[in-house]
Amino acid sequence: MSAPEHLPDIDNGLLRFLTCGSVDDGKSTLIGRLLFDSKTILADTLNAIERTSARRGMSAVDLSLLTDGLQAEREQGITIDVAYRYFSTGTRKYIIADAPGHEQYTRNMVTAASTANLAIILVDARKGVLTQTRRHSYLASLVGIPHLLVAVNKMDLVDYDQAVFERIRADYLAFADKLGIRDVRFIPISALNGDMIVDRGSRLGWYAGPTLLEILEAAPAAHTERAEDFRFPVQYVCRPQDAANPELHDYRGFMGRVESGEIAVGDAVSVLPSGATSRVKAIELGGARLERAIHEQSVTLLLEDEIDISRGDLIVKAAEAPEPVKQIDATLCWLSEAPLSPARTYLVRHTTREVKAKVAQIAHRVDVNTLAHEPAAQLAMNDIARVTLKLAQPIVADAYADNRATGAFIVIDESTNNTVGAGMIA
Numbered sequence: 001m002s003a004p005e006h007l008p009d010i011d012n013g014l015l016r017f018l019t020c021g022s023v024d025d026g027k028s029t030l031i032g033r034l035l036f037d038s039k040t041i042l043a044d045t046l047n048a049i050e051r052t053s054a055r056r057g058m059s060a061v062d063l064s065l066l067t068d069g070l071q072a073e074r075e076q077g078i079t080i081d082v083a084y085r086y087f088s089t090g091t092r093k094y095i096i097a098d099a100p101g102h103e104q105y106t107r108n109m110v111t112a113a114s115t116a117n118l119a120i121i122l123v124d125a126r127k128g129v130l131t132q133t134r135r136h137s138y139l140a141s142l143v144g145i146p147h148l149l150v151a152v153n154k155m156d157l158v159d160y161d162q163a164v165f166e167r168i169r170a171d172y173l174a175f176a177d178k179l180g181i182r183d184v185r186f187i188p189i190s191a192l193n194g195d196m197i198v199d200r201g202s203r204l205g206w207y208a209g210p211t212l213l214e215i216l217e218a219a220p221a222a223h224t225e226r227a228e229d230f231r232f233p234v235q236y237v238c239r240p241q242d243a244a245n246p247e248l249h250d251y252r253g254f255m256g257r258v259e260s261g262e263i264a265v266g267d268a269v270s271v272l273p274s275g276a277t278s279r280v281k282a283i284e285l286g287g288a289r290l291e292r293a294i295h296e297q298s299v300t301l302l303l304e305d306e307i308d309i310s311r312g313d314l315i316v317k318a319a320e321a322p323e324p325v326k327q328i329d330a331t332l333c334w335l336s337e338a339p340l341s342p343a344r345t346y347l348v349r350h351t352t353r354e355v356k357a358k359v360a361q362i363a364h365r366v367d368v369n370t371l372a373h374e375p376a377a378q379l380a381m382n383d384i385a386r387v388t389l390k391l392a393q394p395i396v397a398d399a400y401a402d403n404r405a406t407g408a409f410i411v412i413d414e415s416t417n418n419t420v421g422a423g424m425i426a
């Protein structure tokens with residue numbers, strides 16, 4: 001595995017995917033098996049897990065140890081919403097979004113899913129389609145993941161019975177149909193034994209389709225890149241205080257990440273919410289000067305005019321400026337054990353800006369099993385609802401359907417600093 005710094009999404013050889021399912025469905029084992037059998041694990045990592053497995057008295061290598069590193073990081077108190085793992089085969093590069101621990105699943109789904117091309121939805125063959133399976137499928141469709149792969153795992157525990165697989169497939173399709181999910185595939189696997197992951201194994205002879213890795217290798221890359229508007233949330237304003245160097249006196253660089261679209265030297269820009277306008281004088285990346293910057297590049301922009309810009313402002317192309325708003329309608333996933341209360345004030349973090357917010361209305365909650373809309377006075381953990389939020393200051397937002405970066409936000413409880421909700425702007 002390697003961890004390159006910049007892997008722009010435009011690389012067609014790249015597939016971003018995430019795994020979801022209920023606790024103990026075998027997510028870690030699946031990823032471990034994938035890395036192990038495709039021989040993408042570095043030799044030293046393998047030696048380490050062989051030693052640990054032996055120390056724990058296990059005869060086989062415990063593949064879940066491959067992803068356990070994350071758990072250790074979490075126990076050390078490092079807050080990681082989603083960790084990304086990188087690996088590559090001869091065919092393409094992969095980024096797996098991973099977040100262990102069952103309470104993290106839904107959050108993982110909404111934060112990682114916004115950039116994923118494919119979601120593997122794990123179903124335990126013994127348990128079939130559960131509420132959690134439906135919830136994750138619903139979220140996957142809400143966040144716009146284009147391809148779903150339902151992996152029916154632990155087939156070894158149901159004697160590799162084709163009837164079990166077919167029943168789960170039929171159950172799932174009945175639900176997917178209601179959601180309007182079109183691109184969904186099914187595969188029977190045993191992550192533990194390695195059947196149908198990289199190798200076919202000898203016990204699933206009735207399944208004629210491709211292995212899980214073959215499906216990944218052939219999955220269409222990236223979102224169909226529509227020409228998106230340029231969006232550049234300012235993360236940091238760089239003003240070197242180097243009095244001895246007169247060249248740096250007037251230097252003001254606006255650092256951030258191109259969340260969508262592209263920008264070139266000479267383009268006319270607006271800074272929001274103030275509405276001030278200027279032109280791009282230069283684009284810098286790690287000391288080099290660029291003519292243009294594209295989606296996902298972290299760069300420094302220099303403008304021709306001196307205008308007041310601070311963290312949280314949004315730089316856009318002058319012709320594509322959205323209106324600042326103080327009220328938003330959104331689909332909200334509640335992630336906290338403490339229920340959402342319309343009486344309370346929360347913090348909404350949208351791109352690099354934070355504003356205080358209150359829930360003005362819960363229009364309805366969605367029953368993820370039936371997809372029915374029901375009235376709700378508050379929201380419990382894992383609820384998904386349509387809400388209206390009133391903001392103390394304006395934000396410059398897009399609809400999530402138009403822009404995944406500027407259309408998404410998280411809700412923070414100020415007293416604990418925990419993320420308690422994740423939303424998509426309607």
Ligand SMILES: Nc1nc2c(ncn2[C@@H]2O[C@H](COP(=O)(O)OP(=O)(O)OP(=O)(O)O)[C@@H](O)[C@H]2O)c(=O)[nH]1
Pocket residue numbers: 021022023024025026027028029030064100101102153154155156157189190191192193
């Ligand atoms: N029999 C059998 N057991 C499996 C299979 N896949 C995973 N398991 C077992 O199921 C248990 C859970 O597997 P994990 O990979 O840790 O599951 P997970 O979904 O990552 O779990 P969390 O991260 O804790 O949510 C472990 O004891 C695995 O050995 C399988 O295909 N067959």
